[in-house]
Every structure is written in structure tokens, then in C-alpha cells.
Amino acid sequence: MVSRRNFIGGSGAALLGAALVSKAGAASLPEAPTTSSVNMQPPLVPSSGRAYTPVVTLNGWSLPWRMKNGWKEFHLTAEPVVREMAPGMKANLWGYNGQSPGPTIEAVEGDKVRIFVTNKLPEHTTVHWHGMLLPSGMDGVGGLTQPHIPPGKTFVYEFQLEKHGTFMYHPHADEMVQMAMGLMGTFIVHPKDPNVMRVDRDFVFLMSAYDIDPGSFTPRVNEMTDFNMWTWNSRVFPGIDTLPVRKGDRVRIRFGNLTMTNHPIHLHGYDFEVTGTDGGWIPPSARWPEVTADVAVGQMRAIEFAANRPGDWAFHCHKSHHTMNAMGHQVPNLIGVQQKDLAKRINKLVPDYMAMGSAGGAMGEMEMPLPENTLPMMTGTGPFGPLEMGGMFTVVKVREGLGRNDYRDPGWYKHPKGTVAYEYTGDMSDS
Numbered sequence: 001m002v003s004r005r006n007f008i009g010g011s012g013a014a015l016l017g018a019a020l021v022s023k024a025g026a027a028s029l030p031e032a033p034t035t036s037s038v039n040m041q042p043p044l045v046p047s048s049g050r051a052y053t054p055v056v057t058l059n060g061w062s063l064p065w066r067m068k069n070g071w072k073e074f075h076l077t078a079e080p081v082v083r084e085m086a087p088g089m090k091a092n093l094w095g096y097n098g099q100s101p102g103p104t105i106e107a108v109e110g111d112k113v114r115i116f117v118t119n120k121l122p123e124h125t126t127v128h129w130h131g132m133l134l135p136s137g138m139d140g141v142g143g144l145t146q147p148h149i150p151p152g153k154t155f156v157y158e159f160q161l162e163k164h165g166t167f168m169y170h171p172h173a174d175e176m177v178q179m180a181m182g183l184m185g186t187f188i189v190h191p192k193d194p195n196v197m198r199v200d201r202d203f204v205f206l207m208s209a210y211d212i213d214p215g216s217f218t219p220r221v222n223e224m225t226d227f228n229m230w231t232w233n234s235r236v237f238p239g240i241d242t243l244p245v246r247k248g249d250r251v252r253i254r255f256g257n258l259t260m261t262n263h264p265i266h267l268h269g270y271d272f273e274v275t276g277t278d279g280g281w282i283p284p285s286a287r288w289p290e291v292t293a294d295v296a297v298g299q300m301r302a303i304e305f306a307a308n309r310p311g312d313w314a315f316h317c318h319k320s321h322h323t324m325n326a327m328g329h330q331v332p333n334l335i336g337v338q339q340k341d342l343a344k345r346i347n348k349l350v351p352d353y354m355a356m357g358s359a360g361g362a363m364g365e366m367e368m369p370l371p372e373n374t375l376p377m378m379t380g381t382g383p384f385g386p387l388e389m390g391g392m393f394t395v396v397k398v399r400e401g402l403g404r405n406d407y408r409d410p411g412w413y414k415h416p417k418g419t420v421a422y423e424y425t426g427d428m429s430d431s
Contacts (some may be wrong), residue, residue, distance in 0.1 A: 001071050003083045003329075004118045009400070016082065017137030017146045018117075018126070018137065018138060018140065018145075018146040018147075018149075018155045018156065018157050018182060019155060019156050019158075020147075020153060020154070020155055021116065021153075021154040021155065021156055025194075029075055029116055029118075029154065030065070030066045030068075030073045030074065030099055031064075031066075031075060031115065032076065032077045032118060033063070033064055033097060033103075034077070034097045034098030034099075034109055035061055035097070035098050035099060035103075036084070036098055036099075037242070038059050038062075038084050038235065038239070039059065039105075039338050040056060040057065040058055040059055040060065040241040040379040040407060041056075041057070041060065041061035041062070042056075042405070042407065043055065043056050043062070043405065043407075044061070044062035044064065044106065046106075047068045048110065049072060049107075049108060050108040050110075050111070050190075050192065050194075050402060051191035051194050052106070052108055052191075052194050053190070053194060053198065053199065053202060054106055054202070054238065055106065055188050055202040055203065055204045055205070055254070056102045056106060056201070056202065056203050057103075057186065057203075057204050057205065057233065058122050058203060058204070058205040058232060058233050058235070058240060058241045058243070058344060058394075059118075059205075059232075059233045059234075059235045059239070059240065060099065060101065060103065060104060060205075060233050061099075061103050061104070062103055062104045062105070062106050063076070063097065063102075063103035063104065063105050063106075065107075066240045067261065068407045070112060070113075071112045071113065071114040071158070072107055072111050072112065072113050072114070073113075073114045073116070074105055074113065074114070074115045074116070075095060075115075075116040075118070075184075076096045076103075076115060076116070076117045076118070076127065077096060077097050077101060077117075077118045077120055078094065078095075078096055078117065078118070078119050078120060078121050078125050078127075078149075078171075078183060078325075079094070079096070079097075079098075079120035079121065079235075080092065080093075080094055080095075080120075080121070081093050081095040081098055081099055081100050081182075083095065083099065083100045083182065083234045084235075085229065085231065085234060085235055085236050085239055086235060086238055086239030086240075086241060086325075086367060086373070086375055087238075088235070088373075088374075088375055089236075089373050089374065089375045090217060091182075091210065091212055091217055091218070091219065091229075091234070091375060092181045092217045092218040092219075093181050093182035093210075093219070093234065094121060094178060094181035094182055095182050095183065095234075096183070096185055098329040099234075100104070100181075100182030100183070100184075100234045100406075101182065101185045101186070101206050101208070101233055101234060102182045102183075102184065102185035103167070103170065104185065104186045104187070104188060104204060105169070105185065105186070105187045105188070105267070106189075106190065106295060107161055107187075107189055108161070108164075108165040108189065108190045108191070108192060109161055109162075109163060109189055109190065109191050109192045110160065110161060110192055110412075111189075112159075112160045112161075113157075113158070113159060113160075113161060114156060114157070114158045114160070114262060115127070115135055115156065115157045115158075116154055116155075117147065117150045117155050117156070117157065117397075118153075118154040119150065119151050119152065119153055119154070119155075120151070120152075121151060122151060123151065123174060124142065124148035124149055124150050124151065124174075125148065125149050125171050125173045125174070125178060125183070126141065126142040126146060126148055126149055126155075126171055126173045127140045127157065127170070127171060128140035128141060128167050128169065128170055128171065128172040129159075129167065129169055129187060130155070130167055130170060130187075130236060130298070130421045131165070131166075131167040131168065131170040131278035131279065132159070132161075132162075132167050132189075133162040133163060133186070134159040134160075134162075135159060138157050138158065138159045138203055139172075140157070140171075140172050141172040142171075142172055142173035143173075148173050148339045149173075153428065161189050163189065163280065164189045164190055164191040164192075164196075164197075164216055164281075165189055165276060165278065165279075165280055165281065165302070166186070166188060166204070166254045166256070166276055166277075166278055166300045167186070167187040167188070167189065167205070167278055168186055168187060168206065168256050168258065168278070168300065169184065169186075169187050170183060170184040170185070170258060171183050171186045171315035176221065176222070177221045178218055179208075179258060180210070180222075180223070181219060181221060181327050182210075182219075182232055182234055182260050184208065185206070186204050186205075186206055186254075186256065188204065188254075191253070192297065197275075197281060198250075199249075199250045199251060199252040199304065200246070200249035200250050200251065200404075201243075201245055201246075201249050201250075201251045201252070201292045201354075202251075202252045202254070203251075203252070203254065204253075204254040204255070205232045205233045205254075205255050205256075205258045206232070206233055206255070206256045206257075206258055207230075207231065207232055207255060207256065207258065207259050207263055207295070207317075207392065208231050208233075208234055208258050208259055209227035209229065209230050209231065209259040209260065209261075210227060210228075210229040210231065210234075211226060211227045211228055211229070212228065213224035213326075214326050214371045214374040215368070215371030215372055215373060215374055216373070217373055219392065224260060225260065225261075227259070227260070228325075228326040229325065229326060229367065229391070230259070230317065230321075230322040230323075230324075230391040230392045231391070231392070232255075232392055232394070236375065236390055236391050236392075237323070237325075237379070237380055237389050237390050237391060237392070237393040237394060238379060238380040238387075238389075240392075240393070240394040241345065241409075242343045242394055242396070242397050242408050243315065243394065243395070243396045243407050244397050244399065244402060244406065244408065244409060244410055245307045245396060245397065245398045245399070245402070246307065246398075246399065246400075246401075246402035246403075246404070247307055247308065247310055247400045247401075247402075248306075248307060248308065248399055249306075249307045249397060250304065250305075250306055250307075251304065251305055251307050252275070252303070252304045252319065253267075253300070253303050253315075254276070254302045254304055255295065255299065255301060256278070256295070256300035256301075257295040257296065257297055257299055257300070257301070257302065258267055258296065258297075258298070259297065260297060261319075262294055262295060262296045262297065263294070263295050263317045263319065263322065264292045264293070264295075264317065264318040264319065265277055265292065265293050265294075265295060265301070265303075265315075265316075265317055265318070266291060266292040266314075266315070266316060266317070266318040267291060267305075267313060267314075267395075267396065268290075268313040268314040268315070269311060269313035269410050270291070270305045270307075270309065270313065270374065271289045271291050271292060271305070271413075272289070272290055272291070272293075272303040272304060272305035273287045273288070273289060273290070273303065273305070274287060274288060274293050274302070274303055274306050275287060275302050275303065275304045276300075276301070276302030277297060277299065277300060277301060277302075278300035281302075287401075290303070292318055299399065307398045309398060310398045310399060310400060310413065311397075311398055311413050311415075312382075312395050312396075312397055312412060312413040313395065313397075313398065314393065314395060314396075315393070315394050315396045316389070316392055316394070317391070317392035317393075321391075322350065322391050322392045323379050323389050323390060323392055323393045324377050324378055324389075324390045324391050324393045325375040325376060325378070325379065325390035326374060326375060326377065334381050375390065376390070377390060378390055380393075382412065383412040383413075394395050397409070397410055399413075399414065401405060426429070
């Protein structure tokens with residue numbers, strides 16, 4: 001246990017603030033596990049403490065803990081990481097425990113949590129527990145509620161979880177740079193009574209945006225509006241995990257927004273209820289039906305639905321440019337412009353030149369040369385051809401016969417005969 005004598009004085013931190021861990025105390029730190037996997041990990045069923053139904057993090061994982069003298073102890077390490085955004089592109093980011101975003105933290109309402117944060121970044125940092133009710137000195141605002149965590153040092157945060165819900169963690173130190181580099185994670189607090197707000201499948205992800213020039217690996221951290229990589233858990237389509245769901249399941253999807261704009265998140269094939277925000281759960285009498293839930297900057301939302309319609313259902317941000325990968329924002333509109341003769345002349349000077357845009361922006365199966373470490377603007381292939389998507393897009397796959405804890409991708413949906421749109425040929429079946 002960390003001695004109170006090791007707390008740093010000043011700013012009211014002596015008794016209720018984040019504390020520096022001594023060299024002697026560091027020897028007894030809980031493990032800070034890491035992972036290099038970009039695939040969704042199975043839910044982490046609690047091995048100690050109160051029971052709960054764990055969440056599943058898209059392209060992520062939940063952080064293991066240990067129990068010590070009544071405290072649930074976690075260990076986060078802030079550090080540079082390399083994150084694969086989709087096959088064919090990697091980014092130099094900052095994250096926690098080997099990945100960006102960091103691992104999901106799960107605990108239970110009423111738990112006493114002790115979170116060690118080790119700083120392996122080249123500059124100071126802090127961790128703010130977004131939306132949580134806790135002592136001011138544990139809120140993680142560098143210079144205001146605590147000293148910054150210097151490089152190479154470990155601080156400890158201790159607080160009791162007062163309410164259950166969906167929360168985030170991120171720095172409040174050099175915030176524009178550190179969040180633009182991917183420092184963030186999700187914190188899920190489960191209810192004491194596992195039957196409260198119970199669902200069969202509980203998914204979670206965070207939205208972040210990056211400005212990464214084609215051919216490069218590191219985000220431009222001073223960008224404020226002109227981002228070109230719109231991500232869910234620092235992944236873009238076709239690299240975002242699908243959401244496999246068993247027919248009949250009660251499904252919850254939680255998502256948070258740490259970009260610099262709002263996101264209207266839309267699910268095909270279903271209407272759902274907005275059941276929660278980062279401020280708490282919405283009483284059943286106050287919920288409303290939706291097919292699109294708009295999430296402002298710094299907000300989280302939880303939606304729920306009964307999975308009673310089998311199929312492959314698109315799930316995406318409804319801002320069209322957020323379902324595309326890196327693009328040229330200054331490309332002119334050439335619809336209707338005949339480029340054939342011009343293209344012939346340009347090809348004599350630039351052999352790989354391709355005339356584009358005269359009939360629209362669809363790429364189909366056409367391929368063009370790309371710089372290293374660059375994804376196509378629109379990509380992906382489905383059972384009927386090119387999907388022409390990118391960015392914040394994935395698929396909710398509702399199937400009969402999935403195992404209760406089976407989160408493997410079940411493949412493409414096999415449509416019953418007569419239920420797929422078809423070409424009109426002049427003959428219509430009366431059946």
C-alpha cells in the first residue's frame with residue numbers, strides 16, 4: 001500500500017490528491033499488462049469481487065486488476081505506441097499499455113479503486129476521470145487539482161465509485177497534443193445488482209480523429225478542423241470489428257466522442273432506445289426511440305435494442321465524409337467535365353495519371369497507386385461487390401444460433417430466397 005507520506009504537497013493534494021509513488025512502493029506495483037493485438041478480446045469475466053456482465057471493447061480489451069486490502073488495483077502506463085488503423089496503415093500514437101485507446105477499465109459501483117499511472121511519455125501528463133464523481137484532488141487536472149506526472153514517474157489515484165454508468169479517461173495536461181496523439185480510454189462502472197440494466201451483449205468504443213498525411217505515420221497535432229482519419233477505437237473501416245449478435249439478445253452499444261465535432265451514429269434495420277449518457281442512466285419513462293443518436297464533443301451515449309431481425313446491418317456515423325479514409329479536401333467537383341482528351345495528353349507526361357470524377361466519385365474495383373502506409377479513400381468488399389466505405393463504419397451481424405459468448409465474425413449473411421433487391425426485367429413475380 002502506498003504510504004500517505006509519499007503524497008506531494010501543494011494544491012490541496014496532501015490528503016486527497018493524486019500521489020507520487022516512491023521507489024520502495026514501486027516494487028509492489030500491480031502488473032501493467034500490455035497487448036499488441038488489434039482484435040476484439042473476449043469479455044473479461046471477473047475473477048474476484050462483485051459479479052457483473054463484462055463489456056466487449058471493439059478492437060480492444062479490458063484491463064486486469066488485483067485485489068489488495070479491499071482495493072481494486074489497476075496499472076496504466078502512458079507511452080508511445082504503434083497502432084494499426086486498418087491492414088495497410090499504421091500510426092505513431094500515444095496510448096496506454098501498448099494500445100490506443102488504452103484498455104477499458106471495468107469495476108462495480110461501490111468499489112474502492114486504486115489506479116497507478118506510470119508516465120513513459122517524453123513530457124508530463126495526468127489522467128482525468130471524465131464524468132466521475134470523486135474528490136477534487138483525484139480529478140486529474142494538471143496544475144489545478146494535482147501536480148503533473150513527470151516522465152519516468154508513477155502517480156496513484158484512489159477513489160470510491162459512487163454510481164454506475166459509462167465514463168472515459170484522458171489527460172488534462174497538454175491536452176490538445178496528447179488527445180490528438182490518442183491518449184484516451186473507457187471506464188465502465190457496473191451496478192452493484194447485476195440484474196439492474198442487464199443486457200446479453202454490451203459493446204463499447206471511443207471516437208477519435210487524426211490528421212495523418214498520406215504516406216506519413218504521425219498525426220499533425222495542431223489541427224483543429226481538417227481531420228482525415230475518423231476512427232472508432234483508433235481503427236477505420238475495414239479494420240473496425242463487426243458486432244456479432246445472437247438473435248433474441250438484448251444489446252447495448254456504448255460510445256464516447258473525443259473528436260472535435262459531433263457524430264450522428266446511425267444503425268440500419270432497427271430502432272433503438274437511448275438509455276444512457278455519461279451523466280447517468282435515463283429512466284424508462286424518459287427514453288425515446290431513435291435510429292440515429294447524435295453525440296456531441298465530450299459526451300457518451302448508450303443505446304439498446306432487441307436483436308430480432310437477422311441480417312447484416314450497417315452501423316456508422318451519418319456524416320458522409322466520416323465514412324471515408326484520407327481524402328484530398330481541395331479536390332474540385334468534375335462531374336460532367338469531359339476529361340478524355342486531356343487525360344491522354346497528361347498521360348504522356350504522367351504515365352499513372354487517372355481521370356476521375358466526371359461521372360461521380362465511385363471507385364468500384366478500380367485500383368490506383370497509393371503512397372506507402374496509405375489507405376484507399378473508399379474501400380472494402382462485401383458479398384455483392386465494393387462497399388465503398390471507410391472511417392467510422394462497421395456492421396452489426398445478427399444471427400440465429402450463435403453461442404452465448406461467441407464474438408467471432410460469423411461471415412456474410414445468407415439472405416432467404418426472394419429477400420434481395422434485384423434488377424427489373426419487365427417480368428414481375430406474383431408470389
